[in-house]
Amino acid sequence: MFKKILVANRGEIAVRIIRAAREMGIATVAVYSEADKEALHTLLADEAICIGKARASDSYLDMNSVLSAAIVSGAEAIHPGFGFLSENPKFVTMCEEMNLTFIGPSSQVMKKMGDKVEARKEMAKAGVPIIPGSKGEVETSQEALAIAEEIGYPVMLKAAAGGGGKGIRKVNSKEELVQAFESASQEAKVSFGNGAMYVEKVVYPARHIEVQILADQYGKTLHLGERDCSLQRHNQKVLEESPSIAIGKTLRTQLGEAAVRAAKAVSYENAGTIEFLLDEKTGQFYFMEMNTRIQVEHPVTEAVTGIDLVKEQIAIAAGQALAYEQAEVGLNGHAIECRINAEDPSKGFQASPGKITDLYLPSGGPGLRVDSAVYTGYQIPPFYDSMIAKVIVHGENRFDALMKMQRALYELEVGGISTNCDFQMSLISDSRVIAGDYDTSFLMEDFLPAYQAQMEEEHGLI
Numbered sequence: 001m002f003k004k005i006l007v008a009n010r011g012e013i014a015v016r017i018i019r020a021a022r023e024m025g026i027a028t029v030a031v032y033s034e035a036d037k038e039a040l041h042t043l044l045a046d047e048a049i050c051i052g053k054a055r056a057s058d059s060y061l062d063m064n065s066v067l068s069a070a071i072v073s074g075a076e077a078i079h080p081g082f083g084f085l086s087e088n089p090k091f092v093t094m095c096e097e098m099n100l101t102f103i104g105p106s107s108q109v110m111k112k113m114g115d116k117v118e119a120r121k122e123m124a125k126a127g128v129p130i131i132p133g134s135k136g137e138v139e140t141s142q143e144a145l146a147i148a149e150e151i152g153y154p155v156m157l158k159a160a161a162g163g164g165g166k167g168i169r170k171v172n173s174k175e176e177l178v179q180a181f182e183s184a185s186q187e188a189k190v191s192f193g194n195g196a197m198y199v200e201k202v203v204y205p206a207r208h209i210e211v212q213i214l215a216d217q218y219g220k221t222l223h224l225g226e227r228d229c230s231l232q233r234h235n236q237k238v239l240e241e242s243p244s245i246a247i248g249k250t251l252r253t254q255l256g257e258a259a260v261r262a263a264k265a266v267s268y269e270n271a272g273t274i275e276f277l278l279d280e281k282t283g284q285f286y287f288m289e290m291n292t293r294i295q296v297e298h299p300v301t302e303a304v305t306g307i308d309l310v311k312e313q314i315a316i317a318a319g320q321a322l323a324y325e326q327a328e329v330g331l332n333g334h335a336i337e338c339r340i341n342a343e344d345p346s347k348g349f350q351a352s353p354g355k356i357t358d359l360y361l362p363s364g365g366p367g368l369r370v371d372s373a374v375y376t377g378y379q380i381p382p383f384y385d386s387m388i389a390k391v392i393v394h395g396e397n398r399f400d401a402l403m404k405m406q407r408a409l410y411e412l413e414v415g416g417i418s419t420n421c422d423f424q425m426s427l428i429s430d431s432r433v434i435a436g437d438y439d440t441s442f443l444m445e446d447f448l449p450a451y452q453a454q455m456e457e458e459h460g461l462i
Contacts, residue, residue: 001318002026002077005103006070007045009081010060012373012390013294014041017079020310029073031066033059035381040373047073054383060084063091070100077101077317079310083385086293087114103317104270105292112266113290117160117198123287126265128258131277131286133200141181147199148177154204157181159188160196165235167191170202203286205441207246207278208232210291211259212301214271214312216322221263223256224305225331227297229275230440231427233349238443239427240297241336242304245398245436246280255285262287271298271313280439296339296390299369303335303394333367334398336405338428340372340389342380344418346455353382357416362408367394367401370408380417388419402434426451 004027007017018028018041030045035054042048049069052059059065061084070078078100080086092107104110113119117137120130134147137160148155148171157180159167167188169180181197189195208229215221228244229237247255259274273291278284298309307329316322342352356378361370372389374380380388391408395401409425430447432438 001320002101002314004029004046004073004075005077005079005314006031006066006073006075007041007081008060008066008078008085009083010036010039010041010373010384011387012371013081013083013296015044015373016371017081017310018044020308021079021314024311024314026314029069029075031060031069033383035383038378040375040378049073054381056084056383063088063094066091067094067098067100071098075100077103077314079103079314080293082293082296087291089114101317103313105268105272109266109268110292113268113272113292115160116158116162116289117196119290120198120287122265123262126261128262128265128287129285131200131203131288134198136198137196138198139196141178144181144197144199145174145177148174151199151201154202156200156202157184157197158200159184159192159194160198161192161194162188167197168235170204203277203279205439206230207244207280208237208275208288208440209244209247209255209278209285210273210275210295211255212271212273212295212298212309213259213263213268214307214309214316214322215263215268216316217269217319218321220322221260221268222322222324222326222329223259224301224307224309224329226252226255227295227300229297230438231433231443232440233443233448237297237339239336239338239424240300241334241398241401242300243331243334246278251278251283251285258285258287262290268292270316271309277440296387297337299371299390299392300335300337303367303369303392304331304333305329306332333394333396334401335392335394336401336428337390337392338405338409338424339387339420340391340412340414340424341386341420342388342414342417343386343420345420345423345451346459347418349420351382351386352418353380353386354417355379356414358413359415360411360413361389362391362411365404367404368392368408369394374414388414398436399434402428423451 006029028045030048051065085091089107089111095102157169169184185195212224231239275288369392393404
């Protein structure tokens with residue numbers, strides 16, 4: 001086992017990794033920007049090294065600075081968390097060249113699955129259903145027009161090297177396509193350094209279902225059930241739950257087996273997530289993409305399986321074999337996660353950085369967990385993602401979990417800034433969410449217009 005690892009991240013995921021490592025008897029090194037000198041992850045780690053200025057490009061995305069910190073500190077491995085360098089194959093290659101263990105898949109596998117076009121090809125070869133669309137990268141809007149005419153509108157334009165909701169456009173007609181293509185391609189070039197796109201048939205509305213997998217270095221690959229991530233705003237997940245109310249035993253088995261085939265097809269190692277779209281009308285599911293890292297929503301899987309995914313990541317990277325078989329992985333009860341962001345829903349979800357003047361995080365009773373890196377007096381910097389906490393609940397059944405989440409959100413208090421807590425409370429209390437009657441269209445097309453109208457009325461804007 002490792003004696004010391006470097007955590008190449010910040011915020012709640014950095015804290016989560018540091019806590020897991022400490023429980024495993026492993027020393028940790030935190031890296032931080034000048035804006036994060038007083039951040040919780042720097043205070044909790046055994047060592048902390050400043051790697052640059054406030055902006056992520058000058059610190060958390062600076063590969064040379066992160067690797068220098070690892071070498072200077074004597075760390076044997078690097079855990080990337082999610083975001084930043086977590087899915088950057090160049091960074092993984094550099095780790096490999098410097099004999100530092102990257103806690104995740106190899107650079108070759110990451111590159112293959114990070115290229116969405118290449119990933120589609122691999123999945124098709126493995127017998128995993130893929131969404132109808134382009135066979136390779138699409139460089140021009142005229143190519144995209146021809147493909148869209150062939151598969152039919154609406155279509156989705158996606159960045160070949162994309163992720164995190166960047167470089168994605170839904171196109172309903174040929175009149176919209178050229179402008180949408182140029183806009184998405186430019187966004188992709190800025191975000192990923194690659195403007196190439198691909199085209200997919202829109203499966204919409206649908207359920208966004210993802211399957212968690214774990215794979216060790218000895219050929220064993222397991223799936224840990226599914227998460228339903230259909231409640232999204234602008235392609236960003238808002239609330240996640242496990243298991244999905246839309247999935248029965250037979251379909252769960254099929255999804256799990258497809259996810260394992262997908263991972264085995266590319267000789268995947270460590271934790272990963274296979275994302276699918278489920279057409280509820282036909283019962284057909286389609287591979288969408290693979291995330292070669294830990295997910296923001298991993299705690300709901302931990303809650304229903306009892307498996308600590310971060311500890312498993314570290315153990316796998318250290319060469320340990322998975323200690324259980326597929327038949328031993330069960331889904332017990334129901335879990336829900338709400339992302340709490342420093343943002344103002346009444347102002348179009350505008351980011352709300354600033355000083356937290358007072359803070360109460362909900363607690364009490366079994367089945368309630370809050371992952372956070374904020375504290376009273378903490379100054380939220382304006383340079384990074386707005387998520388400040390994740391509230392995770394686990395109940396005997398879905399209704400129990402829903403009621404527990406309502407209780408938790410009712411107790412949550414964050415002073416000095418605006419948050420989306422009331423928005424999440426409204427969402428989790430909506431009759432259609434309670435009934436499980438939602439899909440990827442629900443939040444943007446049904447819930448949000450009504451919520452915004454209510455906000456405008458309450459603030460005297462109408």
